[in-house]
Amino acid sequence: MSIDIGALERETGISKDTLRVWERRYGFPKPLRDANGERTYPLDQLARLRSIRRLIDSGLRPGRVLRATDGELAALLRQVPASAGTELTESGPVRDLAVLLERREMPLLQSRLTSALLQLGVQSFVTEIAAPLTTRVGELWETGRISVAEEHRYSEILQQLLRSAMRTDPAAGERPRILLTTLPGEPHGLGLLMVQSWLAAERVHCVSLGTQTPATEIAAAALAYQVDVVGLSFSRIHTPTTARRELGALRAVLDASIAVWAGGSLWQHARKKLPGAEYMVDFSDLAAAIKRWR
Amino acid sequence: MSIDIGALERETGISKDTLRVWERRYGFPKPLRDANGERTYPLDQLARLRSIRRLIDSGLRPGRVLRATDGELAALLRQVPASAGTELTESGPVRDLAVLLERREMPLLQSRLTSALLQLGVQSFVTEIAAPLTTRVGELWETGRISVAEEHRYSEILQQLLRSAMRTDPAAGERPRILLTTLPGEPHGLGLLMVQSWLAAERVHCVSLGTQTPATEIAAAALAYQVDVVGLSFSRIHTPTTARRELGALRAVLDASIAVWAGGSLWQHARKKLPGAEYMVDFSDLAAAIKRWR
DNA sequence: TACTATAGTTTGTCCTAGACAAAATGCAAT
DNA sequence: ATTGCATTTTGTCTAGGACAAACTATAGTA
Numbered sequence: 001m002s003i004d005i006g007a008l009e010r011e012t013g014i015s016k017d018t019l020r021v022w023e024r025r026y027g028f029p030k031p032l033r034d035a036n037g038e039r040t041y042p043l044d045q046l047a048r049l050r051s052i053r054r055l056i057d058s059g060l061r062p063g064r065v066l067r068a069t070d071g072e073l074a075a076l077l078r079q080v081p082a083s084a085g086t087e088l089t090e091s092g093p094v095r096d097l098a099v100l101l102e103r104r105e106m107p108l109l110q111s112r113l114t115s116a117l118l119q120l121g122v123q124s125f126v127t128e129i130a131a132p133l134t135t136r137v138g139e140l141w142e143t144g145r146i147s148v149a150e151e152h153r154y155s156e157i158l159q160q161l162l163r164s165a166m167r168t169d170p171a172a173g174e175r176p177r178i179l180l181t182t183l184p185g186e187p188h189g190l191g192l193l194m195v196q197s198w199l200a201a202e203r204v205h206c207v208s209l210g211t212q213t214p215a216t217e218i219a220a221a222a223l224a225y226q227v228d229v230v231g232l233s234f235s236r237i238h239t240p241t242t243a244r245r246e247l248g249a250l251r252a253v254l255d256a257s258i259a260v261w262a263g264g265s266l267w268q269h270a271r272k273k274l275p276g277a278e279y280m281v282d283f284s285d286l287a288a289a290i291k292r293w294r
Numbered sequence: 295m296s297i298d299i300g301a302l303e304r305e306t307g308i309s310k311d312t313l314r315v316w317e318r319r320y321g322f323p324k325p326l327r328d329a330n331g332e333r334t335y336p337l338d339q340l341a342r343l344r345s346i347r348r349l350i351d352s353g354l355r356p357g358r359v360l361r362a363t364d365g366e367l368a369a370l371l372r373q374v375p376a377s378a379g380t381e382l383t384e385s386g387p388v389r390d391l392a393v394l395l396e397r398r399e400m401p402l403l404q405s406r407l408t409s410a411l412l413q414l415g416v417q418s419f420v421t422e423i424a425a426p427l428t429t430r431v432g433e434l435w436e437t438g439r440i441s442v443a444e445e446h447r448y449s450e451i452l453q454q455l456l457r458s459a460m461r462t463d464p465a466a467g468e469r470p471r472i473l474l475t476t477l478p479g480e481p482h483g484l485g486l487l488m489v490q491s492w493l494a495a496e497r498v499h500c501v502s503l504g505t506q507t508p509a510t511e512i513a514a515a516a517l518a519y520q521v522d523v524v525g526l527s528f529s530r531i532h533t534p535t536t537a538r539r540e541l542g543a544l545r546a547v548l549d550a551s552i553a554v555w556a557g558g559s560l561w562q563h564a565r566k567k568l569p570g571a572e573y574m575v576d577f578s579d580l581a582a583a584i585k586r587w588r
Numbered sequence: 589t590a591c592t593a594t595a596g597t598t599t600g601t602c603c604t605a606g607a608c609a610a611a612a613t614g615c616a617a618t
Numbered sequence: 619a620t621t622g623c624a625t626t627t628t629g630t631c632t633a634g635g636a637c638a639a640a641c642t643a644t645a646g647t648a
Contacts, residue, residue, distance in 0.1 A: 149515035152503040163457035221443035
């Protein structure tokens with residue numbers, strides 16, 4: 001089993017150009033060739049690339065990681081991901097829920113989530129349960145402990161729950177007004193929905209466009225809906241470098257009076273940030289930003 | 295103001311390779327060059343490319359559309375959606391709602407939809423309002439009368455409405471049990487949600503996986519959730535041929551005892567159907583299929 | 589008349605290998 | 619410890635050729 005360069009791009013989020021130039025410069029990835037002379041990547045190279053991407057995202061240099069031997073790579077991987085926010089999910093209700101998910105106990109998971117939401121209220125539910133649990137789900141998926149179907153099912157359950165509970169009466173006249181969406185290539189909408197629920201409870205006026213809106217469309221919509229802020233969500237599908245570039249492109253077409261808030265787990269480990277946008281990795285950052293704006 | 299080829303790819307969803315080969319073959323897009331000899335696309339070419347994409351998506355051939363003059367292009371945009379089923383939307387509440395959308399009166403649209411839902415109940419709302427209106431929105435988008443942002447906004451509003459109104463108490467023990475999803479490459483989830491709302495009201499037990507689930511994952515999930523039917527939604531993003539092939543691939547990996555129901559506007563004009571699946575273009579087909587199953 | 593097989597055309601993606609600007613780093617001098 | 623400058627690293631862009639898969643059209647068959 002092996003895949004072509006287009007599939008590898010989709011799986012890893014690394015562009016075809018970059019994959020080819022890495023091969024030329026560093027000798028990895030080193031695809032086989034099919035009958036037609038085209039690159040064919042065995043699945044173990046995909047796995048290795050995923051590890052490599054993780055390390056690059058966390059700040060290591062490509063030239064370093066790509067030239068590393070298997071042993072070095074393993075050593076590097078052991079040091080780095082310790083910094084990721086695992087401490088929150090080590091114990092408590094989030095861990096229990098994650099266990100339910102791993103055991104495929106979906107109906108039970110659903111009812112537990114429903115109770116938690118009723119008990120905690122929207123804001124606490126989002127910050128204390130939904131956000132860390134979603135992070136955990138991402139980890140479980142990356143390590144292959146749950147499948148795509150389970151991740152999709154989780155996403156559906158949480159979405160249904162949040163949308164039923166979200167207050168929909170518009171906070172008319174309130175400021176700031178915030179436009180929520182993601183850029184093209186970012187299909188993950190759960191973060192967006194959590195933010196929207198949280199903000200709606202905070203009486204902030206939100207307009208969501210869902211996922212994958214092109215930059216020029218965002219710029220036009222921001223004016224049409226007269227928003228003060230454009231809020232964007234980034235998962236780890238993109239590399240921070242790619243995301244920064246896209247943010248820069250949006251900033252260039254967006255009216256200068258409109259602020260850009262970039263959220264999501266992507267920024268957790270990113271060192272360098274682009275001017276012209278504010279970065280927030282959790283809900284306390286968001287709360288602070290709202291307070292500052294007001 | 296102009297953008298580079300990477301930005302154009304993100305804005306239009308057309309790959310860099312394709313953009314370059316179109317330029318070579320058809321002379322459009324025809325970018326300027328910056329100081330560094332690199333392609334720079336003025337924004338009017340972006341707009342034209344968006345129109346071209348819409349026409350290609352609606353079934354026209356690239357070679358035809360890309361060689362068209364301005365006048366021809368405008369003419370094509372005007373006539374294309376006429377072939378689709380417009381008779382339903384010629385008058386009545388659906389037309390009025392579509393007009394609101396065209397005028398960007400989103401808050402008003404939202405409140406009208408809410409009233410309609412309360413008045414009609416979920417099932418009638420879905421069949422009489424939501425489904426034809428969504429078709430109409432697709433047409434408006436194809437003809438360029440609304441933008442991507444407005445289509446996204448509509449989708450968000452309707453989704454929010456349907457999810458709030460959908461009954462979520464599981465119809466435990468009821469048969470058939472149905473797994474709902476779309477295949478990879480089909481991002482349109484509104485149809486799925488309408489079906490789910492309708493079925494939930496009918497006391498059919500639904501399990502939704504959202505959009506874009508690979509065939510093998512569907513097969514595994516169908517067994518895990520012990521469903522009797524896999525329901526798939528197809529918009530006109532794919533051609534019937536492509537869809538048939540993918541459907542065949544799913545049929546091959548799916549347990550033979552599980553039925554496949556293929557729905558969506560795609561099948562409206564398709565003559566040839568694949569054995570091993572049932573096809574339904576509207577809710578009366580769905581109702582009939584349920585009755586037959588029971 | 590309607591369906592099917594074959595030949596021809598269109599179309600998207602892949603290829604190589606070179607180039608360069610922007611970003612990151614190392615090093616010197618304040 | 620911070621700033622300024624030179625050097626290295628890195629991702630994206632370029633050209634034009636190639637080919638398989640998808641689509642269309644034409645001929646042949648029931």
